[in-house]
Amino acid sequence: MGCGVSVPESTTPEVPQDGYFKESLNGAGLMPPQVCDGRSTIILTSEDTITVVTSPTVVRAARLVYTQVLVTVTEEAVDKPKTGEEGAFELPESEFEDGRLGVIEAEAIRTCRYLTVEEHYCDDEFPAHYSSLFFSSRIEVDVQWKRPFELQEEPHLFVDGASRRDVVQGELSDCWFLSSCAAVARTPKLLERVVPPDQSLKGEGYTGLVVCRFWRFGEWVLVCVDDRLPTKDGHLIFARSSDPTEFWVALLEKAYAKLHGSYEALEGGQSMDAMVDLTGGLAERLEIAEMPDKMKLYKLLNKASKNGAFITASRKGDWKMSYKTDEHGLVDGHAYTVSGVATVSHQDMGHVHLVRVRNPWANGAEWNGEWADSDDKWKGVSDYQMKKLGRTNIEDGEFWMSYKDFCDQFEEVSVCTIGPDFDKDGTVDHVEQVKAIKGEWVKGVSAGGSRNDFEKFATNPQYLLTVTEPDTKDDNVCSVLVGVMQEHRRSHRHLGVKMQQIGVVLYRTEDPEHRLPATHFFYNYEEGTSGVYINFREVLCRVELNPGHYVIIPATFLPDSPGHFMVRVYSPKSFDLKMLPNELSLK
Template sequence: MEPSKRFQQIKADHLKKGTLFEDSDFPPDIKSIDPGNPAKYDEYDIKWLRPGEMFEKPALFIDDASQLDICQGMLGDCWLLASIASLAQSKEHLNKVLPPGQGFEKKQYCGAFRFCFWQFGEWVEVIIDDRLPTSKGKLIFVHSADRGEMWSALLEKAYAKLFKSYEALMGGRIGEALVDFTGGIAEKITLHVPPKNLFKRVQRAHKRKNLMGCAIDATGIAEEKTDNGLVKGHCYSLTGIAIVNGTELIRVRNPWGNDREWNGPWSDESEEWNKVSAKEKAELGVTYDHDGEFWMPFSDFVREFTRITICHRATFDSESNTHFNISEREGSWVKGVSAGGCRNYPDTFGTNPQFMVTLTDPDPTDDDDDCTLIVSLMQKNSRGFLHSPLSIGFMIYEVGDDAFMFMEDENRLEKKFFLRHKSCGSTPRHICNREAIQTFSLPEGEYVIVPSTYEPNEEGKFYLRLLTEKSASKIK
């Protein structure tokens, strides 16, 4: 994404004048941190400083970006930082979010930086100044393990500006940021009943350079530390996967960036590594630093963690000769017109928006006649805005041979269809999150997807996306 005219003008004007940009849209004010409860930060005596006021030689990157550049501060946004750590592993994706050609060098630095985030079908430019909140001269939010490295702190600020404040980043799911960093679709896999061939699925996703994260659900106490070194109610990034001496291993990173690491088999300095050659350890990037990153057996990982998030992109997999296609459509729920509520309201459910999709088998030569379909329903303005998110979900119906009896037009079914047919798939429940997402395995055929709010007459805009395994699949 090329720099906007506004950014080009800001840079040209300030380089010419020898001044530094000050962002009036996201000022160095406590309300940019927490507009709802600014007194929360009174004790920290916050001062907004530029990198040059904190470090003698600040740099955007020191020895390139690394997942170890992200250390969590006092903000409860581990979900975001785990996503940033995943982003650091992909130069392609990082260059999209933080476009090259920026830095603190004399001919570049003007106090302004630009970032780009995917938002409902388009890449949005966010321009910030580099004044960052500090206490006693130190950054209070995300910071790098390398002194003077600034990219991760500036990225966090730009993301906070996108959603109106730092406090808006409190609490979230890894997939939300991974989607905003890539434009992909974030599949969530629960581990209490793990799917077949999960290791191979994760291995394949890692090979495709899909960004991934994971989490352990809380059991009543937020961020509860356990005896094995893991933290419940906490998000991590997935940074590697391998088979070593016949054992399936996965590499995980805690965004706290400290010694809160797994201490079981294959952990740092465990005896299992004594049987691995120095060359292989170097290839795997094995270190014994207390940096929050560790290896662990995949079987232990599945037992200890609650879910994995894999952010898929539209791509071609040469190994399986499979296209991964993303189809997208915008829509809205309008009171009295297209806001029919969930299936509990049969008289109005059929007025909801409807989307037809045709699924075709990606590999007709195999024994599996089913098609993989990932459905993502996203509502707009669900984070950092004044109103609360709606409770959203969707249902899927197979359009069988009798569908012609219930067609209002070629792309829409009338109310009677939904009264007489059962759904073949749905979200488990309606949720008050930005996104409701579910993975399905369905036979070839034509289907209709019906997104809805829980209650009728709730108005809002949404974005529906489908990931299918063959580009011939279509949505209309």
């Protein structure tokens, strides 16, 4: 036993997995009943007599009495929320296999570049064909695939660098991706790592081959496409740049579509996933309604924006209505880029908190309420402040609105930082070390599921985290951020990868040489957890730990759910991280 206390088997709580789910009230899918945390008291007397009681008023007389808590936990799981822009058809899901769809090795790209002047690269894996557009029976007529030099006399990958204003959405419902592109475009050096600028679209060095890079499951991978783009009547059908001679937006969207199997597969996704794919950073989704302290959220967004974080926001709604605006000028089921956060001084209203938002449609579909481009309230703001804000009055899809209206109109914000934000204040904190270890949940071996069954939970992979130095001399705690990412790379064009409901739990240990046994969980509370299990690609856990040894346990909600995962650990001070081997595998 982890605490030196022995308990009869009959006291071990049993939570059956079968029949655990019930229909959720909001129609989002199946979810379990409310979480509960039952606690009993174990009385250990000097005569080593154990009495298990359910009420603290029942205590046996003894010379010395020590109490311990018997922990029982009923954990819950939920399905990730719909984005609102999912298409009419959704890809059937399958188990993860090789995951290399769309990825190419550097050597293969070098081979493709050796073409004659008359030849232009044609991508056989993602051809200029209907199958690259749609996986469903959706019909798109009169599509012609054209190269940039066939559309513009002088095409360029970038014109005067990259900007959020470049991104213009087309007929595809992939604003979750394009709003992320616009967010990352505020840092051109990062975007140029994804789309290397030294690629010709005409003339010397031109081959018709375009290479992009995406961060996928712990590594930067290469994706190459040819530069043939779907058009109709001589115009691009899908995403484009606001400058018709610039093509980085359209070609990046095509490369991302190849990773997903088709353009249609990009309909309906999570902005935080796209931002991680473009940066390799850490992203988190924040539900606005679930944050009672709205001022705390504002301070977080303000700091995050000023410190270079990438932020998007989305609205609830039906994807069928995402082609038109509501009475406020906003689009239901749509993702926007948060391009600025500021506080202005108004001559009558005092200090006012504002948020600048950009619609990837990049047209006149803009907020028409208070603080809109033409609102009279701007007359009370000095010219100096307006110049500092970069305020314009043009129909480009970008607008300011009050923070209160922002909270009323938007459902969630997704924040992506290149490094960790330990205390969740919007500032990327100093990092001394970053370590990552990949692992696997194996059915019947190491896929133990959640703590609804402690015996099975103990079979999950376990990782020893050792922290020795506090953040500061005045404080004896170490800030640590732990992320667990499940494998997500696509294997087939016509099948999506099934996403498990995942979570991570941290426990302190006094025995760094061995795995934690099931008995440890009955008598010890966790030091930190990612919370409700959810089928996000990555879940995060922030903790402040005293120097010592800790065990990280990543898990799926249901047992015997196989999959691959990666543990990422960040800390402002040095630490050690290693896998604790299963004792059975050593015999």
